Amino acid sequence: MADGGGWRPPRPCEVYRAEWKLCRSARHFLHHYYVHGERPACEQWRRDLASCREWEERRSAEAQRSLCESERARVQATRKHTLVWALRQSPPADWHLPLPQEEKDQ
């Protein structure tokens, strides 16, 4: 991640733009208010879009750092709550097994 060679932004610039547009839409304001009781914060998407474009035009190291940090913060935000259950290391053993015979007979 430190060097620019072969690195690309976490998302294509069009995606940052689409997310920013969605965030700023009236519909999203309504949805967000309905869920959280406050207005949405869209500034970070705008910053990321600007950084992405800067990276595309000038390969700016600052833009790269900013994008990485932003994405890391988003991932961290999803992991801040302790889960109620323990995650599995492998799927349930019986997921693919055939149904019990009496179910099949119906």
Next chain:
Amino acid sequence: QLQQQHVACQVLPERLAEGKPGQGFLSSFFTNNQKCQLMLLKTLETNPYVKLLLDAMKHSGCAVNRERHFSCEDCNGNVSGGFDASTSQIVLCQNNIRNQAHMNRVVTHELIHAFDHCRAHVNWFTDVRHLACSEVRAANLSGDCSLINEIFRLHFGLKQHHQTCVRDRAILSILAVRNISKEVAQKAVDEVFESCFNDHEPFGRIPHNKTYARYAHRDFQNRDRYYSN
């Protein structure tokens, strides 16, 4: 309005021993079972919420097979569907699901339970907190509590009403499958709410409509690119 009272069961305590195909009262070509199958097929092929969930489950090692993991049956009461953890099967109540939009929502709701079963050790039968968590997530992420649906139920509220709806519907769903008091169910929901309301896997966000679901699916398909940063 009857439809709006339907609650999705997490696990059906008893499925009807012999389902018989329902006959529509109106003149129709299809039995309830056939209608259910057709609507299910359309959901699986076109609905962005469901397509993301199917992808996520495949990625977790639980590829979904329509014939093995779904069953259209007649159900008691006004239940819309349920996830049967003991047989790894989603039951769709063919006598209670009347239209495509409802089918979309029920399948999404039950697939969220199936997804939780696949990725975590969920003690469905022995820990009401685990059950509560999956019900909170399903109510939150399936569209059950969208503003439109709540208005149809004549539940009016705007500011943060979504959270009220999620709590209420999670409690209803728990009471539909567990012989416990409303207070116990409420306590379980309260205890897990903070964590489970904010667990948006596999969507990464609350999908308020199909646009959000499509964006979420795009993000899921590109997750390797995000996480490598």
